[in-house]
Amino acid sequence: MKTVHSILAAFVLIAISMVVFNAIMSLKRSEQFKSGDRKLGLIALILTHTQLLIGLVTYYVSPWYESMKNVGMGKAMKDSELRLMTVEHPLMMIIAIVLITVGWSRHKKLTEDKAKFKSFAIFYGIALLLILSRIPWAQWLS
Numbered sequence: 683m684k685t686v687h688s689i690l691a692a693f694v695l696i697a698i699s700m701v702v703f704n705a706i707m708s709l710k711r712s713e714q715f716k717s718g719d720r721k722l723g724l725i726a727l728i729l730t731h732t733q734l735l736i737g738l739v740t741y742y743v744s745p746w747y748e749s750m751k752n753v754g755m756g757k758a759m760k761d762s763e764l765r766l767m768t769v770e771h772p773l774m775m776i777i778a779i780v781l782i783t784v785g786w787s788r789h790k791k792l793t794e795d796k797a798k799f800k801s802f803a804i805f806y807g808i809a810l811l812l813i814l815s816r817i818p819w820a821q822w823l824s
């Protein structure tokens with residue numbers, strides 16, 4: 683489960699980055715919102731939602747969760763690595779996924795092409811920054 687979560691993370695990052703880059707470039711060039719733009723946003727949405735489900739399972743089978751239960755919440759919060767893995771990472775990723783979902787829903791309601799791209803650039807963009815800030819980089823890349 684951890685391996686799937688780890689591999690899917692790379693696809694999630696690539697997909698969200700592509701949405702944000704594409705939205706910013708399209709805004710600059712005042713391009714029309716086409717079906718390819720919608721598809722890219724949808725792929726990123728599906729990948730992040732899948733990652734959420736896998737993340738939830740990973741959480742309950744991970745040694746981090748086991749450690750948190752063993753040492754207790756109070757002590758776990760004083761350990762920066764344990765806090766990152768059991769609280770900060772899951773919580774921040776869930777907030778990011780909510781933002782992506784809001785950005786997706788907003789774009790569907792908006793009619794102007796510029797507004798649709800803006801919704802993607804802002805919501806997927808902030809989500810990307812949140813995700814990047816709470817990925818366990820050292821553990822992932824080692």
Ligand code: HEM
Nearest residue numbers: 684688691694733734737738740741744745772775821822
């Ligand atoms: C956009 C969503 C997410 C991304 C990009 C992401 C990314 C990552 C990455 C790169 C790792 C390190 C994997 C490794 O060491 O090989 C990781 C670990 C982990 N993630 Fe996520 N994650 C996301 C969402 C979540 C969610 C929603 C949860 C839980 C509710 C979660 C729980 C965990 C746990 C428990 C680990 C540690 C696994 C272990 O070491 O056994 N993740 N995540």
